[in-house]
Amino acid sequence: MRKAIYPGSFDPVTKGHLDIIKRSSEIVEHLIVAVLDNPRKQAVFSLEERVEMLERSTTSFKNVTVDYFKGLLIDYAKLHKIGIIIKGLRAISDFEFEFQMALVNRKLNPGIETLFLMTNSKYSYLSSSIVKEIASFGGDICDLVPPEVYEIVRDKYCK
């Protein structure tokens, strides 16, 4: 079975992420969206919240599951017999870092390929940081995040 992983912080999931999830789920047989549990990176949303937001947003995709991981992505992929890492690219500015990551991951395990999907141009400006910035100043994020998580994100900043 062609299994792929789409890793990220998803703090929070955006419509740009969801577009990559939808398109990659149409290419592979099983897509695992995996949230990095990184104690060194301060997230606004807890790991549980990020996983829940992804689960709520992906219920309509029957071949998509949500999980989380600690440590190296490549170790998780090997353990779960995943052969493909999916990454989204928005702009040239993403490329340099993602290129380095892809080469590091290939060095660590040459049997796992990284596939890049270009963002939908509608979402090329969109990032989790932009969503948090707008929400923190009370701006409308309705068009930026999946409807299933809109209230969770908005309420985080309305307390």
Ligand code: PNS
């Ligand atoms: O959404 P993000 O924060 O851009 O996602 C980054 C992520 C989680 C994909 C990346 O940091 C990652 O894979 N981290 C796990 C540790 C790892 O395997 N690093 C690569 C080798 S140094």
